[in-house]
Amino acid sequence: MSKAIRNIIWRPSPNFDDRAAGTPIDMLVLHYTGMKTAEAAIERLTDETAKVSAHYLVQEDGQVLALVAEEKRAWHAGVSRWRGADNINARSVGIEIVNPGHEFGYRPFPDVQMEAVTVLATDIVARHAIPAWNVVGHSDVAPNRKEDPGELFEWRELARKGVGLWYRENRHASLHYASLLPGTGGESVIAIQEALNEIGYDVMKNGIYDDALTAVICAFQRHWRPSRVDGNVDAETQAVLYALRDEVRRLT
Ligand SMILES: [Zn+2]
Structure with a gap:
């Protein structure tokens, strides 16, 4: 965890294991929680029987929780593939962003939450030298199963601030x-x-x-x-x- 992020609360999840030796961290995967409340999502991500987790969770008020140490493998991506790789959990940091999602009332991500995601993601991408093309959504790596973080997530703004890939816009x-x-x-x-x-x-x-x-x-x-x-x-x-x-x- 970086000193650059202030006020991170450590809320350990038992749901992790070791990353395979020699596997570099070269991806950042963003999710939404997709549950009715933040509390329900935190409960699930720290419940041993649920067997899911992420490294971080960002609340709608911008509060960041750390659930799993970055050097460990969190269980967030499931069956996924990107640029020919299918060991996405092994090579990525995962961030869960609180939002009820398409099933329970998808809504815009508040500015203060986007700002917290941006600060956190900027820090992670810099420390691990994660390339822009490897900053992805869960739906990018599992398009048949997942819709998160979805079309309301401000990818363009995030890219403008230096995290992730965008294109040269030409309206013609x-x-x-x-x-x-x-x-x-x-x-x-x-x-x-x-x-x-x-x-x-x-x-x-x-x-x-x-x-x-x-x-x-x-x-x-x-x-x-x-x-x-x-x-x-x-x-x-x-x-x-x-x-x-x-x-x-x-x-x-
Ligand atoms: Zn997800």
Whole structure:
């Protein structure tokens, strides 16, 4: 835990084990708690029988709780994959952000909570030298199962403050693209799958726009084009996708 974060409360969870020797910490995974109350979430994340945890939890008033020491492996990502890796818990720090989530009344993250997440994430990313393209949401690494932290999370603001990946915005870029709808196939779908893959998503490059691809598109939209999350590759979604792919190429 860093001295840069003031007023962290230690609330130990028994739900952790050792990181595999030699595995670097090179990812940051953000979640929302998705429970009716913060208390219920804290209860669960520290309940031995629940077998889930995270390193930190950020309350809606900005209070940060530390649940698991960063050098230990917390259990937050489950079955997940990013940039070809499936040992996400072993290589990441996980932050749970209190919000009831889509099931119990999804609501904006208060400014004071976003500020606390930003300070905490900035510190973690700096200490472990986590690259921008490895700052992800749970839905990015498990798009078929997860929606968190969701489209209300302010990824763009976080990236502006130096944490995570964003793209060079160009409001005319979408003029170059035509919409694609689920059920279509072929070269243009393969191009989309390749771009998603380059960014880090676990996508089959089969040219088939099926439910699996739709789920990944939704995850992509929640993170980088949150104004409409519908799984449809409209022109703007394509423009953002290719701009982001170009940014990954520029940085890697
Ligand atoms: Zn999650």
